Amino acid sequence: MKNFELRRDRYEVFRQFDNPLLNISLTLELPEFRPFCKERQLPPFHFFLYCVLSAIETIDHFMYRIHEDEVIRIEDFIGSFTVINGDNNLNFARFTRSADLRECIERSVRAGREAQASRALINTSADLTPRQARENVYITCMPWFEMRAIEHPIFSHRAADIPSLAWGRFSAPAGDAMTVPFSVQAHHGFVDGYHVHLLARAIADRVAAVMAAHPQR
Structure with missing residues (x-):
């Protein structure tokens, strides 16, 4: 929490706003990972999800939450x-996330199939305590179009402390690089535009590092 104390005064300002949320849409520039996934029989969405979730936890500002009107720092978060x-x-x-690439992807694929097969709305956090519910990052993907921006539904803006990330359709294959339309919503008391920049860079670095760590045999 030492890093948070350096910006507590900013948090105290933004927490008084009716809507303290920061929303930024950008174009992520990434190493082209689809051939890598195809060679290893990895679903590209779940590979990218793994990299995004792994990158988030490296940036302290995305790990802050509000619980019982106090700021806390979570140590881990749910994959969702x-x-x-x-x-x-x-x-x-x-x-439940795993640091191991294949194990994490297997878990996320299995969870996705379970949710797809359910007619009832599941995994709404109703089964979690208020403290457990803070251990989340909201993720959504809209692969059908090149997303320009998004506004997420919010029950109470002042209590919206969990980051929401969204992305759209991957760019057409074109060499060694690809782009992804990407959006970040977070509490401005914790996150500035600079930290969104750091996250974008961390995701690209994570994609490159995972690909380098799993050469084709």
Whole structure:
């Protein structure tokens, strides 16, 4: 929490706003990872999800939450993302993350299939305590279009402390690089535009590092 104390005065300002949320949409520039995934039979969405979640935890500002009107720092978070079920309705997938690439992807794929197969809305955090519910990052993907911006539904803006990340359709293959339309929503008391920049850079670095650590045999 030492880093947070350096910006507590900023937090105290933004926490008084009716809407303290920062929303930034950008274009992520990444190493082209789809051939890497194809060679190793890894689903590209779940590979990218692994890299995004791994990158988030390296930036302290995205780990702050509000619990019982006090700022806390979570040490880990749930793996979660949205899916479309068989009725073409929204559902939530949830899984326990793993540092191991293949194990984490297996878990996220399994969670996605479970959510897709459920007609009922599941994994809404109703089964979690208020403290456990803070250990989350909201993830959604809209692969059908090149997303320009997004505004997430908020129950109470002042209490919205959990970051929400979204991305759209991957760019067409074109050499060694690719782009992804990407959006970050976070409490401005914790996160500035600079920290969104750090996250974007961390995601690209993570993609490159994971690819380098898993050469083709």
